[in-house]
Amino acid sequence: MKHQLTPAAAALLAAVLVCGGAGAATAVQPSSAIPSSPSGAESEKKCPPENDDKDGKDDEDGEERGLDLGDSANLDDLEDQVRMTVVDVVDPATPEDEFSAPAAGNRLVSVQFCVENTGGGFFEDYFLDTQIIDEEGQQFDVAYFFYSDAGPHFPDAIRVSPGEAALGFISYEVPKGSEIDKVSYLMPYGLGGGDDQAEWDISEEEQRDASEERDPPVELDLARP
Known part of the structure:
Protein backbone atom coordinates (compact mmCIF):
# COMPACT_ATOMS: atom_id res chain seq x y z
CA MET A 1 0.00 0.00 0.00
CA LYS A 2 1.11 3.55 -0.65
CA HIS A 3 2.22 5.28 2.56
CA GLN A 4 1.88 8.96 3.35
CA LEU A 5 5.32 10.18 4.41
CA THR A 6 5.82 12.62 7.22
CA PRO A 7 7.91 15.74 6.42
CA ALA A 8 10.82 14.24 8.38
CA ALA A 9 10.64 10.97 6.51
CA ALA A 10 10.35 12.80 3.19
CA ALA A 11 13.44 14.83 4.01
CA LEU A 12 15.29 11.66 4.94
CA LEU A 13 14.31 10.00 1.68
CA ALA A 14 15.44 13.05 -0.29
CA ALA A 15 18.80 12.89 1.44
CA VAL A 16 19.08 9.21 0.56
CA LEU A 17 18.34 9.88 -3.11
CA VAL A 18 20.87 12.70 -3.26
CA CYS A 19 23.65 11.09 -1.26
CA GLY A 20 23.11 7.50 -2.28
CA GLY A 21 23.78 4.59 0.06
CA ALA A 22 27.32 3.31 -0.11
CA GLY A 23 27.22 -0.36 0.70
CA ALA A 24 23.41 -0.46 0.44
CA ALA A 25 21.65 -3.66 -0.60
CA THR A 26 18.83 -3.95 -3.13
CA ALA A 27 15.75 -4.44 -1.01
CA VAL A 28 12.94 -5.44 -3.37
CA GLN A 29 14.26 -8.67 -4.86
CA PRO A 30 13.74 -12.05 -3.19
CA SER A 31 16.87 -13.39 -1.55
CA SER A 32 17.64 -17.08 -1.17
CA ALA A 33 20.83 -16.99 0.86
CA ILE A 34 22.77 -14.71 3.14
CA PRO A 35 26.21 -13.60 1.93
CA SER A 36 29.25 -15.09 3.60
CA SER A 37 30.15 -13.75 7.01
CA PRO A 38 33.12 -11.36 7.36
CA SER A 39 35.30 -14.33 8.31
CA GLY A 40 34.53 -15.92 4.96
CA ALA A 41 32.62 -18.86 6.45
CA GLU A 42 29.69 -19.83 4.26
CA SER A 43 26.27 -19.36 5.87
CA GLU A 44 23.37 -21.79 5.51
CA LYS A 45 20.75 -19.27 6.62
CA LYS A 46 18.09 -18.23 4.14
CA CYS A 47 15.71 -15.33 3.53
CA PRO A 48 12.90 -16.05 4.00
CA PRO A 49 13.98 -18.62 6.58
CA GLU A 50 12.64 -22.16 6.63
CA ASN A 51 11.22 -21.94 10.15
CA ASP A 52 7.50 -22.37 9.60
CA ASP A 53 6.83 -24.18 12.89
CA LYS A 54 3.91 -22.12 14.19
CA ASP A 55 3.49 -24.38 17.24
CA GLY A 56 6.92 -23.62 18.66
CA LYS A 57 5.79 -20.90 21.03
CA ASP A 58 6.35 -22.93 24.22
CA ASP A 59 9.59 -24.41 25.50
CA GLU A 60 10.06 -27.94 26.81
CA ASP A 61 8.59 -26.99 30.21
CA ASP A 77 -0.65 -3.24 11.53
CA LEU A 78 -3.91 -3.02 9.51
CA GLU A 79 -2.00 -1.56 6.55
CA ASP A 80 0.64 -4.24 5.96
CA GLN A 81 1.55 -7.80 6.84
CA VAL A 82 5.15 -8.97 7.13
CA ARG A 83 7.12 -11.91 8.44
CA MET A 84 10.10 -10.41 10.25
CA THR A 85 13.22 -12.35 11.24
CA VAL A 86 16.36 -11.21 13.06
CA VAL A 87 18.92 -13.34 11.25
CA ASP A 88 22.32 -12.32 12.59
CA VAL A 89 24.14 -9.89 14.89
CA VAL A 90 27.69 -8.59 14.47
CA ASP A 91 28.94 -6.92 17.66
CA PRO A 92 31.18 -5.05 17.41
CA ALA A 93 31.02 -4.33 13.69
CA THR A 94 33.88 -2.72 11.78
CA PRO A 95 32.95 0.55 10.01
CA GLU A 96 32.99 0.24 6.23
CA ASP A 97 34.78 3.58 5.83
CA GLU A 98 35.80 6.69 7.75
CA PHE A 99 32.35 8.22 7.27
CA SER A 100 30.78 5.34 9.22
CA ALA A 101 33.17 5.52 12.16
CA PRO A 102 31.32 5.94 15.49
CA ALA A 103 32.14 8.73 17.92
CA ALA A 104 34.93 8.22 20.45
CA GLY A 105 33.79 5.81 23.14
CA ASN A 106 31.12 4.22 20.93
CA ARG A 107 30.95 1.14 18.72
CA LEU A 108 28.79 -0.12 15.86
CA VAL A 109 26.41 -3.05 16.23
CA SER A 110 25.00 -4.45 12.97
CA VAL A 111 21.78 -6.48 12.97
CA GLN A 112 20.64 -8.47 9.93
CA PHE A 113 16.91 -8.57 9.18
CA CYS A 114 14.89 -10.63 6.74
CA VAL A 115 11.66 -8.83 5.79
CA GLU A 116 9.12 -10.97 3.93
CA GLU A 124 7.68 0.45 2.78
CA ASP A 125 9.71 1.10 5.89
CA TYR A 126 12.30 3.60 7.08
CA PHE A 127 13.04 1.67 10.30
CA LEU A 128 12.24 4.78 12.33
CA ASP A 129 10.87 2.63 15.17
CA THR A 130 13.56 -0.04 15.33
CA GLN A 131 15.87 0.06 18.33
CA ILE A 132 18.38 -2.09 20.13
CA ILE A 133 18.15 -2.16 23.91
CA ASP A 134 20.91 -2.76 26.42
CA GLU A 135 20.68 -4.55 29.76
CA GLU A 136 19.98 -1.26 31.54
CA GLY A 137 16.98 -0.55 29.31
CA GLN A 138 18.65 2.19 27.26
CA GLN A 139 17.37 2.29 23.68
CA PHE A 140 19.45 3.18 20.63
CA ASP A 141 18.02 4.19 17.24
CA VAL A 142 19.30 3.26 13.81
CA ALA A 143 22.54 5.02 12.83
CA TYR A 144 21.48 6.27 9.40
CA PHE A 145 24.20 6.41 6.71
CA PHE A 146 26.49 4.28 8.89
CA TYR A 147 27.62 1.06 7.20
CA SER A 148 29.81 -1.80 8.41
CA ASP A 149 31.66 -4.69 6.81
CA ALA A 150 29.19 -7.17 8.34
CA GLY A 151 27.54 -7.54 4.93
CA PRO A 152 25.19 -5.71 2.54
CA HIS A 153 23.12 -3.10 4.35
CA PHE A 154 19.55 -2.05 3.72
CA PRO A 155 19.08 1.31 2.06
CA ASP A 156 17.76 3.85 4.53
CA ALA A 157 14.28 3.00 3.22
CA ILE A 158 13.08 -0.28 1.74
CA ARG A 159 10.17 -1.11 -0.56
CA VAL A 160 9.31 -4.79 -0.84
CA SER A 161 6.87 -6.23 -3.39
CA PRO A 162 4.10 -8.62 -2.29
CA GLY A 163 5.41 -12.15 -1.89
CA GLU A 164 9.04 -11.06 -1.97
CA ALA A 165 11.67 -10.83 0.77
CA ALA A 166 14.46 -8.39 1.53
CA LEU A 167 17.66 -9.15 3.42
CA GLY A 168 20.07 -6.62 4.86
CA PHE A 169 21.95 -5.27 7.84
CA ILE A 170 21.08 -2.18 9.88
CA SER A 171 23.74 -0.57 12.08
CA TYR A 172 23.38 1.11 15.45
CA GLU A 173 25.84 3.27 17.38
CA VAL A 174 26.08 2.38 21.07
CA PRO A 175 28.52 3.07 23.93
CA LYS A 176 31.37 0.59 24.17
CA GLY A 177 30.34 -0.35 27.69
CA SER A 178 26.71 -1.17 26.86
CA GLU A 179 25.77 -4.86 26.89
CA ILE A 180 23.18 -5.31 24.17
CA ASP A 181 20.19 -7.38 25.22
CA LYS A 182 17.32 -7.03 22.72
CA VAL A 183 16.27 -5.63 19.37
CA SER A 184 12.77 -4.18 19.04
CA TYR A 185 10.79 -3.66 15.83
CA LEU A 186 7.53 -1.74 15.40
CA MET A 187 5.53 -1.69 12.14
CA PRO A 188 5.41 1.68 10.31
CA TYR A 189 1.75 2.26 11.25
CA GLY A 190 2.09 0.40 14.54
CA LEU A 191 0.46 1.69 17.69
CA GLY A 192 2.33 -0.60 20.05
CA GLY A 193 -0.12 -3.49 20.08
CA GLY A 194 0.83 -7.12 20.46
CA ASP A 195 0.39 -7.84 16.76
CA ASP A 196 2.40 -5.00 15.26
CA GLN A 197 5.63 -5.16 17.25
CA ALA A 198 8.14 -7.81 18.25
CA GLU A 199 11.26 -8.10 20.37
CA TRP A 200 14.16 -10.52 20.01
CA ASP A 201 16.81 -11.62 22.51
CA ILE A 202 20.19 -10.79 20.93
CA SER A 203 22.28 -10.91 24.11
CA GLU A 204 25.82 -12.26 24.01
CA GLU A 205 24.57 -15.55 25.48
CA GLU A 206 21.94 -15.86 22.74
CA GLN A 207 24.50 -15.05 20.07
CA ARG A 208 26.70 -17.86 21.40
CA ASP A 209 23.76 -20.24 21.43
CA ALA A 210 22.88 -19.32 17.86
CA SER A 211 26.37 -20.22 16.71
CA GLU A 212 26.05 -23.72 18.20
CA GLU A 213 23.80 -26.58 17.19
CA ARG A 214 20.33 -26.13 18.67
CA ASP A 215 16.67 -26.79 17.93
CA PRO A 216 15.28 -25.20 14.75
CA PRO A 217 14.02 -21.61 15.14
CA VAL A 218 10.33 -21.09 15.81
CA GLU A 219 7.76 -18.76 14.32
CA LEU A 220 5.35 -16.80 16.49
CA ASP A 221 2.10 -15.87 14.74
CA LEU A 222 1.29 -12.37 16.07
CA ALA A 223 -0.93 -11.32 13.16
CA ARG A 224 -4.66 -10.86 13.36
CA PRO A 225 -6.75 -13.82 12.08
Whole structure:
Protein backbone atom coordinates (compact mmCIF):
# COMPACT_ATOMS: atom_id res chain seq x y z
CA MET A 1 0.00 0.00 0.00
CA LYS A 2 1.11 3.55 -0.65
CA HIS A 3 2.22 5.28 2.56
CA GLN A 4 1.88 8.96 3.35
CA LEU A 5 5.32 10.18 4.41
CA THR A 6 5.82 12.62 7.22
CA PRO A 7 7.91 15.74 6.42
CA ALA A 8 10.82 14.24 8.38
CA ALA A 9 10.64 10.97 6.51
CA ALA A 10 10.35 12.80 3.19
CA ALA A 11 13.44 14.83 4.01
CA LEU A 12 15.29 11.66 4.94
CA LEU A 13 14.31 10.00 1.68
CA ALA A 14 15.44 13.05 -0.29
CA ALA A 15 18.80 12.89 1.44
CA VAL A 16 19.08 9.21 0.56
CA LEU A 17 18.34 9.88 -3.11
CA VAL A 18 20.87 12.70 -3.26
CA CYS A 19 23.65 11.09 -1.26
CA GLY A 20 23.11 7.50 -2.28
CA GLY A 21 23.78 4.59 0.06
CA ALA A 22 27.32 3.31 -0.11
CA GLY A 23 27.22 -0.36 0.70
CA ALA A 24 23.41 -0.46 0.44
CA ALA A 25 21.65 -3.66 -0.60
CA THR A 26 18.83 -3.95 -3.13
CA ALA A 27 15.75 -4.44 -1.01
CA VAL A 28 12.94 -5.44 -3.37
CA GLN A 29 14.26 -8.67 -4.86
CA PRO A 30 13.74 -12.05 -3.19
CA SER A 31 16.87 -13.39 -1.55
CA SER A 32 17.64 -17.08 -1.17
CA ALA A 33 20.83 -16.99 0.86
CA ILE A 34 22.77 -14.71 3.14
CA PRO A 35 26.21 -13.60 1.93
CA SER A 36 29.25 -15.09 3.60
CA SER A 37 30.15 -13.75 7.01
CA PRO A 38 33.12 -11.36 7.36
CA SER A 39 35.30 -14.33 8.31
CA GLY A 40 34.53 -15.92 4.96
CA ALA A 41 32.62 -18.86 6.45
CA GLU A 42 29.69 -19.83 4.26
CA SER A 43 26.27 -19.36 5.87
CA GLU A 44 23.37 -21.79 5.51
CA LYS A 45 20.75 -19.27 6.62
CA LYS A 46 18.09 -18.23 4.14
CA CYS A 47 15.71 -15.33 3.53
CA PRO A 48 12.90 -16.05 4.00
CA PRO A 49 13.98 -18.62 6.58
CA GLU A 50 12.64 -22.16 6.63
CA ASN A 51 11.22 -21.94 10.15
CA ASP A 52 7.50 -22.37 9.60
CA ASP A 53 6.83 -24.18 12.89
CA LYS A 54 3.91 -22.12 14.19
CA ASP A 55 3.49 -24.38 17.24
CA GLY A 56 6.92 -23.62 18.66
CA LYS A 57 5.79 -20.90 21.03
CA ASP A 58 6.35 -22.93 24.22
CA ASP A 59 9.59 -24.41 25.50
CA GLU A 60 10.06 -27.94 26.81
CA ASP A 61 8.59 -26.99 30.21
CA GLY A 62 5.44 -25.57 28.65
CA GLU A 63 6.45 -22.01 29.49
CA GLU A 64 5.89 -19.30 26.90
CA ARG A 65 9.18 -18.17 25.36
CA GLY A 66 10.06 -15.02 23.53
CA LEU A 67 11.76 -14.58 20.20
CA ASP A 68 15.39 -15.58 19.92
CA LEU A 69 17.97 -14.85 17.26
CA GLY A 70 16.80 -16.57 14.06
CA ASP A 71 13.11 -16.72 15.02
CA SER A 72 10.35 -15.15 12.91
CA ALA A 73 7.26 -13.14 13.84
CA ASN A 74 4.20 -12.54 11.67
CA LEU A 75 3.20 -8.90 12.12
CA ASP A 76 0.13 -6.94 11.05
CA ASP A 77 -0.65 -3.24 11.53
CA LEU A 78 -3.91 -3.02 9.51
CA GLU A 79 -2.00 -1.56 6.55
CA ASP A 80 0.64 -4.24 5.96
CA GLN A 81 1.55 -7.80 6.84
CA VAL A 82 5.15 -8.97 7.13
CA ARG A 83 7.12 -11.91 8.44
CA MET A 84 10.10 -10.41 10.25
CA THR A 85 13.22 -12.35 11.24
CA VAL A 86 16.36 -11.21 13.06
CA VAL A 87 18.92 -13.34 11.25
CA ASP A 88 22.32 -12.32 12.59
CA VAL A 89 24.14 -9.89 14.89
CA VAL A 90 27.69 -8.59 14.47
CA ASP A 91 28.94 -6.92 17.66
CA PRO A 92 31.18 -5.05 17.41
CA ALA A 93 31.02 -4.33 13.69
CA THR A 94 33.88 -2.72 11.78
CA PRO A 95 32.95 0.55 10.01
CA GLU A 96 32.99 0.24 6.23
CA ASP A 97 34.78 3.58 5.83
CA GLU A 98 35.80 6.69 7.75
CA PHE A 99 32.35 8.22 7.27
CA SER A 100 30.78 5.34 9.22
CA ALA A 101 33.17 5.52 12.16
CA PRO A 102 31.32 5.94 15.49
CA ALA A 103 32.14 8.73 17.92
CA ALA A 104 34.93 8.22 20.45
CA GLY A 105 33.79 5.81 23.14
CA ASN A 106 31.12 4.22 20.93
CA ARG A 107 30.95 1.14 18.72
CA LEU A 108 28.79 -0.12 15.86
CA VAL A 109 26.41 -3.05 16.23
CA SER A 110 25.00 -4.45 12.97
CA VAL A 111 21.78 -6.48 12.97
CA GLN A 112 20.64 -8.47 9.93
CA PHE A 113 16.91 -8.57 9.18
CA CYS A 114 14.89 -10.63 6.74
CA VAL A 115 11.66 -8.83 5.79
CA GLU A 116 9.12 -10.97 3.93
CA ASN A 117 6.06 -9.14 2.59
CA THR A 118 3.09 -11.43 3.24
CA GLY A 119 0.48 -8.77 2.43
CA GLY A 120 -1.15 -7.69 -0.80
CA GLY A 121 0.53 -4.32 -1.34
CA PHE A 122 4.02 -2.86 -1.40
CA PHE A 123 5.64 -2.69 2.03
CA GLU A 124 7.68 0.45 2.78
CA ASP A 125 9.71 1.10 5.89
CA TYR A 126 12.30 3.60 7.08
CA PHE A 127 13.04 1.67 10.30
CA LEU A 128 12.24 4.78 12.33
CA ASP A 129 10.87 2.63 15.17
CA THR A 130 13.56 -0.04 15.33
CA GLN A 131 15.87 0.06 18.33
CA ILE A 132 18.38 -2.09 20.13
CA ILE A 133 18.15 -2.16 23.91
CA ASP A 134 20.91 -2.76 26.42
CA GLU A 135 20.68 -4.55 29.76
CA GLU A 136 19.98 -1.26 31.54
CA GLY A 137 16.98 -0.55 29.31
CA GLN A 138 18.65 2.19 27.26
CA GLN A 139 17.37 2.29 23.68
CA PHE A 140 19.45 3.18 20.63
CA ASP A 141 18.02 4.19 17.24
CA VAL A 142 19.30 3.26 13.81
CA ALA A 143 22.54 5.02 12.83
CA TYR A 144 21.48 6.27 9.40
CA PHE A 145 24.20 6.41 6.71
CA PHE A 146 26.49 4.28 8.89
CA TYR A 147 27.62 1.06 7.20
CA SER A 148 29.81 -1.80 8.41
CA ASP A 149 31.66 -4.69 6.81
CA ALA A 150 29.19 -7.17 8.34
CA GLY A 151 27.54 -7.54 4.93
CA PRO A 152 25.19 -5.71 2.54
CA HIS A 153 23.12 -3.10 4.35
CA PHE A 154 19.55 -2.05 3.72
CA PRO A 155 19.08 1.31 2.06
CA ASP A 156 17.76 3.85 4.53
CA ALA A 157 14.28 3.00 3.22
CA ILE A 158 13.08 -0.28 1.74
CA ARG A 159 10.17 -1.11 -0.56
CA VAL A 160 9.31 -4.79 -0.84
CA SER A 161 6.87 -6.23 -3.39
CA PRO A 162 4.10 -8.62 -2.29
CA GLY A 163 5.41 -12.15 -1.89
CA GLU A 164 9.04 -11.06 -1.97
CA ALA A 165 11.67 -10.83 0.77
CA ALA A 166 14.46 -8.39 1.53
CA LEU A 167 17.66 -9.15 3.42
CA GLY A 168 20.07 -6.62 4.86
CA PHE A 169 21.95 -5.27 7.84
CA ILE A 170 21.08 -2.18 9.88
CA SER A 171 23.74 -0.57 12.08
CA TYR A 172 23.38 1.11 15.45
CA GLU A 173 25.84 3.27 17.38
CA VAL A 174 26.08 2.38 21.07
CA PRO A 175 28.52 3.07 23.93
CA LYS A 176 31.37 0.59 24.17
CA GLY A 177 30.34 -0.35 27.69
CA SER A 178 26.71 -1.17 26.86
CA GLU A 179 25.77 -4.86 26.89
CA ILE A 180 23.18 -5.31 24.17
CA ASP A 181 20.19 -7.38 25.22
CA LYS A 182 17.32 -7.03 22.72
CA VAL A 183 16.27 -5.63 19.37
CA SER A 184 12.77 -4.18 19.04
CA TYR A 185 10.79 -3.66 15.83
CA LEU A 186 7.53 -1.74 15.40
CA MET A 187 5.53 -1.69 12.14
CA PRO A 188 5.41 1.68 10.31
CA TYR A 189 1.75 2.26 11.25
CA GLY A 190 2.09 0.40 14.54
CA LEU A 191 0.46 1.69 17.69
CA GLY A 192 2.33 -0.60 20.05
CA GLY A 193 -0.12 -3.49 20.08
CA GLY A 194 0.83 -7.12 20.46
CA ASP A 195 0.39 -7.84 16.76
CA ASP A 196 2.40 -5.00 15.26
CA GLN A 197 5.63 -5.16 17.25
CA ALA A 198 8.14 -7.81 18.25
CA GLU A 199 11.26 -8.10 20.37
CA TRP A 200 14.16 -10.52 20.01
CA ASP A 201 16.81 -11.62 22.51
CA ILE A 202 20.19 -10.79 20.93
CA SER A 203 22.28 -10.91 24.11
CA GLU A 204 25.82 -12.26 24.01
CA GLU A 205 24.57 -15.55 25.48
CA GLU A 206 21.94 -15.86 22.74
CA GLN A 207 24.50 -15.05 20.07
CA ARG A 208 26.70 -17.86 21.40
CA ASP A 209 23.76 -20.24 21.43
CA ALA A 210 22.88 -19.32 17.86
CA SER A 211 26.37 -20.22 16.71
CA GLU A 212 26.05 -23.72 18.20
CA GLU A 213 23.80 -26.58 17.19
CA ARG A 214 20.33 -26.13 18.67
CA ASP A 215 16.67 -26.79 17.93
CA PRO A 216 15.28 -25.20 14.75
CA PRO A 217 14.02 -21.61 15.14
CA VAL A 218 10.33 -21.09 15.81
CA GLU A 219 7.76 -18.76 14.32
CA LEU A 220 5.35 -16.80 16.49
CA ASP A 221 2.10 -15.87 14.74
CA LEU A 222 1.29 -12.37 16.07
CA ALA A 223 -0.93 -11.32 13.16
CA ARG A 224 -4.66 -10.86 13.36
CA PRO A 225 -6.75 -13.82 12.08
